[in-house]
Amino acid sequence: xxxxxxxxxxxxxxFALKFGGYTVPPALLEKPRVSRVTTLLPAAxxxxxxxxxTFTTGSQLVLDSRAAGLLVAAAALxxxxxxxxxxxAAAATAAGLRLLGLP
Amino acid sequence: xAARTDTADPQRKAxxxxxxxxxxxxxxxxxxxxxxxxxxxxxxxxxxxxxxxxFSGGSQFALxxxxxxxxxxxxxIAASSLLGVRNTLYGFQLTTTLKPRGLMRIPxxxxxxxxxxxxxxxxxTLPHRRLGFWVTGxxxxxxxNIMTLVGALAGNAIGDPKTYGLDxxxxxxxxxxxxxRLHRREPxxxxxxxxxxxxILVPVTPVGIPVIAAALVAVAFGAFRRLGDGDSTAPDTTxxxxxxx
Numbered sequence: 393x394x395x396x397x398x399x400x401x402x403x404x405x406x407f408a409l410k411f412g413g414y415t416v417p418p419a420l421l422e423k424p425r426v427s428r429v430t431t432l433l434p435a436a437x438x439x440x441x442x443x444x445x446t447f448t449t450g451s452q453l454v455l456d457s458r459a460a461g462l463l464v465a466a467a468a469l470x471x472x473x474x475x476x477x478x479x480x481a482a483a484a485t486a487a488g489l490r491l492l493g494l495p
Numbered sequence: 496x497a498a499r500t501d502t503a504d505p506q507r508k509a510x511x512x513x514x515x516x517x518x519x520x521x522x523x524x525x526x527x528x529x530x531x532x533x534x535x536x537x538x539x540x541x542x543x544x545x546x547x548x549x550f551s552g553g554s555q556f557a558l559x560x561x562x563x564x565x566x567x568x569x570x571x572i573a574a575s576s577l578l579g580v581r582n583t584l585y586g587f588q589l590t591t592t593l594k595p596r597g598l599m600r601i602p603x604x605x606x607x608x609x610x611x612x613x614x615x616x617x618x619x620t621l622p623h624r625r626l627g628f629w630v631t632g633x634x635x636x637x638x639x640n641i642m643t644l645v646g647a648l649a650g651n652a653i654g655d656p657k658t659y660g661l662d663x664x665x666x667x668x669x670x671x672x673x674x675x676r677l678h679r680r681e682p683x684x685x686x687x688x689x690x691x692x693x694x695i696l697v698p699v700t701p702v703g704i705p706v707i708a709a710a711l712v713a714v715a716f717g718a719f720r721r722l723g724d725g726d727s728t729a730p731d732t733t734x735x736x737x738x739x740x
Contacts, residue, residue, distance in 0.1 A: 394562075394568060395536075395537055395538075395541055395562060396541065397568055398558065398562055398568045398571045398572055399541055399544055399545055399548070399549070399558070400548075401568070401572045402549055402554065402558050402571065402572045402575040402576065403544075403545070403548035403549045405572065405575070405576045405579065406548075406549050406550070406551055406554055406575065406576065406579040406582070407548075407604060407605065409576065409579045409580055409582050409583045410551075410579070410582045410583065410585075410586060410604040410605060410607045411586070411600065411601075411604040412583045412586065413582065413583040413584065413585060413586015413587050413588075413589070413590065413604070413607065414586045414589075414590045414593075414595055414600055414603065414604060416583075416586070416587055416590075425717060425718055428716075428717035428718075429713055429714050429716075429717030429718065430584045430587060430588070430717075431682075431717070432681065432682060432685045432713040432716050432717050433580075433581055433584055433710060433713040433714075433717075434581055434584070434609075434673075434676060435673065435676045435677070435682035435683075435685045435686045435689070435713065436685050436686065436688075436689035436709050436710055436712050436713035436716075437553070437578065437581055437689070437706065437709060437710055437713070438609075438669055438670075438672055438673035438676070438686070439673055439685070439686035439687070439689045439690040439693075439709065440689050440690060440692075440693040440705060440706045440709030440710075441553055441578075441669040441706065442666060442669045442670050442673060442690065443690045443693045443694050443697075443705075444693060444697070444705065444706060445556075445662065445665050445666045445669055446663075446666040447694065447697075448697050450564050451697060451698055451700075451701075452697070452698065453694060453697050453698060457660070457663065458662055458663045458666050460663075461660060461663030461664075461666060461667060462663065462666045462667065462670060464667075465663075465666065465667035465670050465671065466670065469670065469671060469674045474516060475516060475517055475520050475668075475671050476516055476519065476520040478667050478668075478670075478671045479520050479523070479524070479664045479667045479668050479671065480664070481667070482660065482663045482664055482666060482667030483659060483660035483661060483663050483664035483667070484660060485660065485663065486657075486660030486662070486663030486664075487658065487659050487660035487663075488660075490657065490658060490660070
């Protein structure tokens with residue numbers, strides 16, 4: 393039940409947040425400070441997500457095969473590989489290292 | 496698949512191809528979500544409901560991460576919602592392109608996520624932007640929900656998603672989404688500072704807080720830009736609570 397409450401609550405807020413973007417007057421967007429934050433927020437969030445997804449397990453900082461996968465992904469991106477190739481290369485790297493017994 | 500409706504415009508095909516490839520990559524990652532969700536203690540119904548109703552990758556992982564890790568409802572909803580705030584910003588950016596009216600605002604809002612926005616704003620013309628948004632958004636909505644179910648059903652049979660490196664695939668997907676933003680110095684500085692802040696807060700704050708703090712880094716950069724190129728801001732561990740805005 394706890395989980396259902398959280399799911400419905402989070403979904404309602406998520407939809408309201410998405411919907412809200414289409415109801416805000418465009419004039420607000422043109423305010424320099426708002427637009428600067430708008431422009432920078434995705435970079436901050438995505439960078440944090442990279443860190444959380446790669447280097448953490450719960451509340452612990454960890455270094456494991458995911459880090460190697462991320463390095464390979466970065467190399468693939470430098471070589472202008474398509475999105476799908478980047479993702480698959482990272483997965484294959486981590487899977488391969490774990491097959492060899494690494495964490 | 497249905498890429499040959501308009502033969503006169505080769506760029507249309509390119510947009511469709513781009514949208515579908517992003518949709519496929521993102522959808523595959525839905526297997527990881529489905530499996531991880533079930534492994535975190537959610538039922539198959541709950542897992543599918545999250546993908547259908549919440550439909551925003553980062554928020555979904557945050558929700559199951561916090562709840563599965565023993566966090567409370569409030570913390571889980573807060574972490575999920577703070578990750579969803581960026582979708583509001585995407586709506587800002589897309590509203591003049593898509594101009595949704597009446598009931599169309601409902602599906603338009605629901606499809607507003609990282610990937611559909613990224614593909615849309617990458618296009619040169621208005622019709623191509625709309626096409627990019629809808630191909631990517633609808634493609635992911637279909638694929639993501641199917642793959643969520645597959646992951647939820649096969650979760651236990653497949654075993655640990657880590658074995659297949661699906662957690663690393665998620666890291667790579669976030670990096671690939673971040674990558675195109677790293678052409679200018681300021682977003683690079685913001686990304687580094689945000690990553691740093693998130694990393695140092697992980698061991699000392701509840702799950703969900705580091706990402707929120709990282710968002711505040713962007714607010715700080717945007718609001719107080721006079722500081723110049725702050726590349727390594729505040730190396731002390733004081734949490735940036737409420738000192739902005």
